[in-house]
Amino acid sequence: xxxxxxxxxxxxxxxxxxxxxxxxxxxxxxxxxxxxxxxxxxxxxxxxxxxxxxxxxxxxxxxxxxxxxxxxxxxxxxxxxxxxxxxxxxxxxxxxxxxxxxxxxxxxxxxxxxxxxxxxxxxxxxxxxxxxxxxxxxxxxxxxxxxxxxxxxxxxxxxxxxxxxxxxxxxxxxxxxxxxxxxxxxxxxxxxxxxxxxxxxxxxxxxxxxxxxxxxxxxxxxxxxxxxxxxxxxxxxxxxxxxxxxxxxxxxxxxxxxxxxxxxxxxxxxxxxxxxxxxxxxxxxxxxxxxxxxxxxxxxxxxxxxxxxxxxxxxxxxxxxxxxxxxxxxxxxxxxxxxxxxxxxxxxxxxxxxxxxxxxxxxxxxxxxxxxxxxxxxxxxxxxxxxxxxxxxxxxxxxxxxxxxxxxxxxxxxxxxxxxxxxxxxxxxxxxxxxxxxxxxxxxxxxxx
Amino acid sequence: xxxxxxxxxxxxxxxxxxxxxxxxxxxxxxxxxxxxxxxxxxxxxxxxxxxxxxxxxxxxxxxxxxxxxxxxxxxxxxxxxxxxxxxxxxxxxxxxxxxxxxxxxxxxxxxxxxxxxxxxxxxxxxxxxxxxxxxxxxxxxxxxxxxxxxxxxxxxxxxxxxxxxxxxxxxxxxxxxxxxxxxxxxxxxxxxxxxxxxxxxxxxxxxxxxxxxxxxxxxxxxxxxxxxxxxxxxxxxxxxxxxxxxxxxxxxxxxxxxxxxxxxxxxxxxxxxxxxxxxxxxxxxxxxxxxxxxxxxxxxxxxxxxxxxxxxxxxxxxxxxxxxxxxxxxxxxxxxxxxxxxxxxxxxxxxxxxxxxxxxxxxxxxxxxxxxxxxxxxxxxxxxxxxxxxxxxxxxxxxxxxxxxxxxxxxxxxxxxxxxxxxxxxxxxxxxxxxxxxxxxxxxxxxxx
Numbered sequence: 001x002x003x004x005x006x007x008x009x010x011x012x013x014x015x016x017x018x019x020x021x022x023x024x025x026x027x028x029x030x031x032x033x034x035x036x037x038x039x040x041x042x043x044x045x046x047x048x049x050x051x052x053x054x055x056x057x058x059x060x061x062x063x064x065x066x067x068x069x070x071x072x073x074x075x076x077x078x079x080x081x082x083x084x085x086x087x088x089x090x091x092x093x094x095x096x097x098x099x100x101x102x103x104x105x106x107x108x109x110x111x112x113x114x115x116x117x118x119x120x121x122x123x124x125x126x127x128x129x130x131x132x133x134x135x136x137x138x139x140x141x142x143x144x145x146x147x148x149x150x151x152x153x154x155x156x157x158x159x160x161x162x163x164x165x166x167x168x169x170x171x172x173x174x175x176x177x178x179x180x181x182x183x184x185x186x187x188x189x190x191x192x193x194x195x196x197x198x199x200x201x202x203x204x205x206x207x208x209x210x211x212x213x214x215x216x217x218x219x220x221x222x223x224x225x226x227x228x229x230x231x232x233x234x235x236x237x238x239x240x241x242x243x244x245x246x247x248x249x250x251x252x253x254x255x256x257x258x259x260x261x262x263x264x265x266x267x268x269x270x271x272x273x274x275x276x277x278x279x280x281x282x283x284x285x286x287x288x289x290x291x292x293x294x295x296x297x298x299x300x301x302x303x304x305x306x307x308x309x310x311x312x313x314x315x316x317x318x319x320x321x322x323x324x325x326x327x328x329x330x331x332x333x334x335x336x337x338x339x340x341x342x343x344x345x346x347x348x349x350x351x352x353x354x355x356x357x358x359x360x361x362x363x364x365x366x367x368x369x370x371x372x373x374x375x376x377x378x379x380x381x382x383x384x385x386x387x388x389x390x391x392x393x394x395x396x397x398x399x400x401x402x403x404x405x406x407x408x409x410x411x412x413x414x415x416x417x418x419x420x421x422x423x424x425x426x427x428x429x430x431x432x433x434x435x436x437x438x439x440x441x442x443x444x445x446x447x448x449x
Numbered sequence: 450x451x452x453x454x455x456x457x458x459x460x461x462x463x464x465x466x467x468x469x470x471x472x473x474x475x476x477x478x479x480x481x482x483x484x485x486x487x488x489x490x491x492x493x494x495x496x497x498x499x500x501x502x503x504x505x506x507x508x509x510x511x512x513x514x515x516x517x518x519x520x521x522x523x524x525x526x527x528x529x530x531x532x533x534x535x536x537x538x539x540x541x542x543x544x545x546x547x548x549x550x551x552x553x554x555x556x557x558x559x560x561x562x563x564x565x566x567x568x569x570x571x572x573x574x575x576x577x578x579x580x581x582x583x584x585x586x587x588x589x590x591x592x593x594x595x596x597x598x599x600x601x602x603x604x605x606x607x608x609x610x611x612x613x614x615x616x617x618x619x620x621x622x623x624x625x626x627x628x629x630x631x632x633x634x635x636x637x638x639x640x641x642x643x644x645x646x647x648x649x650x651x652x653x654x655x656x657x658x659x660x661x662x663x664x665x666x667x668x669x670x671x672x673x674x675x676x677x678x679x680x681x682x683x684x685x686x687x688x689x690x691x692x693x694x695x696x697x698x699x700x701x702x703x704x705x706x707x708x709x710x711x712x713x714x715x716x717x718x719x720x721x722x723x724x725x726x727x728x729x730x731x732x733x734x735x736x737x738x739x740x741x742x743x744x745x746x747x748x749x750x751x752x753x754x755x756x757x758x759x760x761x762x763x764x765x766x767x768x769x770x771x772x773x774x775x776x777x778x779x780x781x782x783x784x785x786x787x788x789x790x791x792x793x794x795x796x797x798x799x800x801x802x803x804x805x806x807x808x809x810x811x812x813x814x815x816x817x818x819x820x821x822x823x824x825x826x827x828x829x830x831x832x833x834x835x836x837x838x839x840x841x842x843x844x845x846x847x848x849x850x851x852x853x854x855x856x857x858x859x860x861x862x863x864x865x866x867x868x869x870x871x872x873x874x875x876x877x878x879x880x881x882x883x884x885x886x887x888x889x890x891x892x893x894x895x896x897x898x
Contacts, residue, residue: 031653033672067791158639166676167635168617185635186616190607223482225694227615227676244693245674248700255704256786259711263782263871264775271787272800275807282779283812289775290816293768294823300764307756307763314756314763315749318770318879319742326713326738326872330731333712337705338720342516351721358724363732367739374743422712422871423775430767 004037011038015046024053032058036065044073056082060089063098075102084113091165092118092139093240096125133217134210136247137231137240140164143171144197146180151193157185166243168228172201177237179230181205207232210239217242218250258340261418262333264289285423292427296321299431303438310448312379313441316388319371321433324395325426327363331356331403332425339407339417346412353404360400364393383447391437399429453486460487460499473502481507485514493522505531509538512547524551533562540614541567541588542689545574582666583659585696586680586689589613592620593646595629600642606634615692617677621650626686628679630654656681659688666691667699707789710867711782713738734872741876745770748880752887759897761828762890765837768820770882773844774875776812780805780852781874788856788866795861802853809849813842832896840886848878 007030014023027035027050035054039047039062051074054062063071063086075083075098087095087110099107099122111119121139128134142160144153153170161167170188172181181201191200207230208217221229221244231240260269267281300307300317307313335352338344344352371392372385402425407417441448456479463472476484476499484503488496488511500523503511512520512535524532524547536544536559544563548556548571560568570588577583591609593602602619610616619637621630630650640649656679657666670678670693680689709718716730749756749766756762784801787793793801820841821834851874856866890897 031673033674037672067794069791069794069797072797154638157635161635161639166633168676184615185638186606186610188638189603189634190610222697223486224480225482225697227617227693244676248671248674251697251701252704253790255701256707256789258705259708259786260782262708262711263778263785265779265782269783271783271793273804275804275811278783278804278808279811282776282808283815285779286772286775286812286816287819290768290772290819293771296767296771297764300767304760304764308760311753311757311760314766315746315753317763318745318749318767318883319739321767322742322745322875322879323735323739325875326735326742327731329712329870329872330714330734333709333714334718334720334727336712337708340705341702344720345516345518348518348521355722355724355727359727359731362724362728363735366732367735370736370739421778423778426771426774426875430771434767 004034004041007034007038008041011050012046015049020053023050027054027058032061033065035062036070039074040067040070047073048078052082056085057089060086060094064090064094071101080106080109080113084110087114088118092121093125093135093137093246096122096135097130100126100130128210131214132210133208133212133214133231133242134239136214136217136250137210137242138246139240141171141238141241142167142169142185143173143238146172146174146196146198146201148197149193150188150191150195150197150200153183153197154188154193157188166228168243169230169241170197170201171205171230171238171241172197173238176235179205179207179232179236179238182230205230208242209234214247214250215254218247218254221247222251255340258336258418261416262336262421264421264423266419289423289427292424293430296427296430296434299434300438303434303442306438306442306445309445310441312381312384313438316371316375316384317434317437320388320391320395320437321430323367323371323392324399324429324433325422327360327396328399328403328425328429329422331359331400332407332422335404335407336418339411344408346408349404349408353401356400356404357397360397361393363400364396367396368392381448383444384441387437387440387444387448391433391440394436395429395433398432399425402428453483453490456483456487457490461495464495464498469502472499476503476507481510482514484511485519488523489516489519496522497527501531505534506538509535509543513539513543520550529555529558529562533559536563537567541570542574542584542586542695545571545584546579549575549579577659580663581659582657582661582663582680582691583688585663585666585699586659586691587695588689590620590687590690591616591618591634592622592687595621595623595645595647595650597646598642599637599640599644599646599649602632602646603637603642606637615677617692618679618690619646619650620654620679620687620690621646622687625684628654628656628681628685628687631679654679657691658683663696663699664703667696667703670696671700704789707785707867710865711785711870713870713872715868738872738876741873742879745876745879745883748883749887752883752891755887755891755894758894759890761830761833762887765820765824765833766883766886769837769840769844769886770879772816772820772841773848773878773882774871776809776845777848777852777874777878778871780808780849781856781871784853784856785867788860793857795857798853798857802850805849805853806846809846810842812849813845816845817841830897832893833890836886836889836893836897840882840889843885844878844882847881848874851877 011023039050047070099110142157144156167185170183170185171179174180181203182205183201206224210231210233227244229242231242233239264285266285269278269281368389372389375388376382376385411417460472488499496519548559591606593605616634619632619634620628623629630652631654632650655673659680659682676693678691679687680691682688713734715734718727718730817838821838824837825831825834860866
C-alpha cells in the first residue's frame, strides 16, 4: 500500500468512528499536496466534509492542488463566508483564477466581501486574459528603488516575507516604477549593506510584457533556465513576477500538445469544449482526408476486374493496408517525439532512416509469413498466401520509411512535424497496401484462380 | 527577421570580412543560450570555429545548451587541452554527463588532466546511472552543521557563492553528515545571526535517495512545487541537490511520452535506438494487431457474396472505414490529452461523451453527403450514394463515442489511457465501417444492381 492509500484508510476509519478532531490533527501533519491527493480519491460527500475540516490557510493551498473535478465539487455549494476566508489567504493571482471560475453572481459577492486592498488587486488581475503573462503573474514581490541601499532592500525583504512566499529576486525600479535591474535575493547576504542598489544590480534583466502568451513565457523560462521572471506593462513598469511552478503546468500542456496534431486535431481543442467549436476545428480536416480516402478508392478501382475475378481479395485488402498503417504509425510516433525533444533532424537522419527500413523489412517478413500461413489455413490458397506475404513486406518497408521521412521533411520545411499525423500517413499506407497487394494479385492471377 | 537570424547574419558577415575579434566582442554581449541557438543554425565548419572563439567559461555553458547534434559535432575533434579547460569550468554533474558521452579513451585522458579534486568528484558521480537522482544531482551545495549559528551559515554562503550558482536552500546536517533540516537561503536575512541552525531550520525536509529514478524525482518536484531538492545516500547522508532546471527536460520527456503509446509503441523507444531494440518493442504489438486485422477481414468475408454481386463496393469500403478511423482518432487524441492533464475522468464524462456523439453525427452528415455526391458524380449510382452516406454517419457516430469511452474506461481500470492507441481504435472503426457499409448494401441490394 502506498502512502496515500494508507492515509485514506486511516482517515476513513477515523470517520466511521466519528473522530473528527483526530482527523484534523492527522491532516495538520500533512503537506497540502498530500491532502489534495487524499481528497481526490474520496467520494463527493467525504471530499466536501474533509475540506471543511481544514483551516482556511491550508484550505487555500489544498484547493489549488486538487484536480479540476474535485475543485468543481468542493466549490459547488461551499459557504460564501468560508470561501471569502479562503480567498483572503490566497496569493492574488490564484484568488483571481478561482474567482474567474465562479458563477458571475458568486464572484461579485466574494469580491465585495474581500478587504478593499485584496479586492482591487484581484480586480486588476481579472482584466488580463487567463493565458497571458498578466493572467498568471503574482503581484506580490520584492522591489526597491535604484537609489536605495542594500540594507534598505534587506529591511524591505524582512517586512514582506510574511506575506510573500518564495522570494528569489529583488527587482530594482526607477522613480517611475520602470524595471531597471535585478539581483538574486541571496546576493543581499554577500554585498556590503551600504552599497547602492544601482551599483550592484544586474542591468541585463530579462522581462516579458503583460500581454505575452503564456506559451512564449514558458519558452523563455526553458531557454534561460529561469526560476522567476519579471512582468512589465507597456511602459516598462514592473507589474508582477512569474514563478517556475506557475509555468510548469503550461509546459506540460505544451509538451502534450503534439498528441492532438498527431491525432488530426489542428487547434488547441479541450475535452470539455462545446460541439460547435469541436466541429469547426475537426471538420475541415476530415474533409481534406475524405479527398485522400477517395485516392485509396481510386487505387482499388484500378483493380476492379481483378476483384471481380477473385472476390476473396476484398477480404485480405484491409489486412495489408491496416498493418502498413500500424507499422508506419509506430515509426511516426518515434520520429515526432524525437524531433520534439531535439534528438533528430535532417542532418543526422541517416541512421534512423536506415534503422527504420531494417525494422520495416524484418517486421514485414514476420507478419507477412504469419498472414500467409493464416490465409492458407483458412482459405487454402497457397499462392494467395505468397502474394499476401510479399505485399505485407513491401508495405511495411515503405510505411516505416515514410513514418520517419515525412515528419523530418516537414521539420526541414519549418512546418510542425506533428502535422504529419497518423491520419495522413494512413492514407499513404492504404494506397500502397492496396497497390502492392492487388497489383501482385493481378500479376500472379493465373496462379491464383 | 527574428533576433537569432539577425545575429547569425551579422556573424556570417563578420566572418566573410575575416574580423574574428569583432565576432568575439559581439558574442561577449550575448547570453550563452542565445549563442547556442546561433551555433545550432550554422554548418559544421562554422559551428566549430565559432565555438573555438568562446572563452572556456562561456563555452562550458554553451556546450550544455546546444542541441545533441551540434554537441556531437563540436566534441568530435576538439583539442583535448581546450576540452579539459572547459570541463574544469563546469559544475561536476554536467562535467560527468559530458565525460560519460566521450569515447572511453578520451574520457580517461580528460579525467587524468583535471585537478585532483574535480576528478574525484566527477568519478564519484559517474558511478550513478544517468537517469537516477544521483546521476542528475549537483554536488556543489550549501550545507552547515545543525549546531552552527545563522551567521556561520551566512559566512559559509559568502565563501562558496563564487563557485556555487543558484543557492536556494541551506541544508542542515548532523555530525555524521545526515540530512536533518532545511532553510530557504533568503530566511538567513530575516533571522537573528546568533540563532542556532537547529532552532530555526525546517525539520520536515523532503529528500530523495540517490537511486530513485529521475521520473519519480520529477513527480516530486511537480507535486510539491519545489525549486531544489536534497539527495541522500542509503544512510541518509547528504549527497547532493537537484535543481528545477535539471529536471525540466525529464518532465518534458515524460509529458511527451503519451504520443508513443498513442502510436502503438509501448516502451520508451528512442529515435536513435538500434533496429534490434526497435523490433523487440514493436513486433509483439504488431502481431496482436494482426489478429485484430483478421477480425476486419472476417467481417468483409461475411459479405463475400454481396461483393461478388457488386464489385464496386470494394472500392468504397476503405472510404467508410478510413473516415471512421480519422474521426475516432481525433476524439481519442482529445480524450487522452484531457485525461493526462486531469481535465476529465469517468465521473465528469457525461458532457464530453454527449458532445462527442453530436460532433460525430454532424461530421458524419457532412462527410456522408459529400461522399454520396462524389460517388453519384463518379459512378452514377444514386442508391449507392445513399448507402454510403448512411454508413458514414453510423461509423462516425460510433467512432466518436469510442474515441472517448475507450480511454476513459482504461483510466477507470487504472490502465494508462494512452494504450487506447489510434491503432486499436482503427481496428474497431474498420470493422464497424465494413459492417455498416456492406450490411446496408446487402439490405438494399435490389436497389443497387
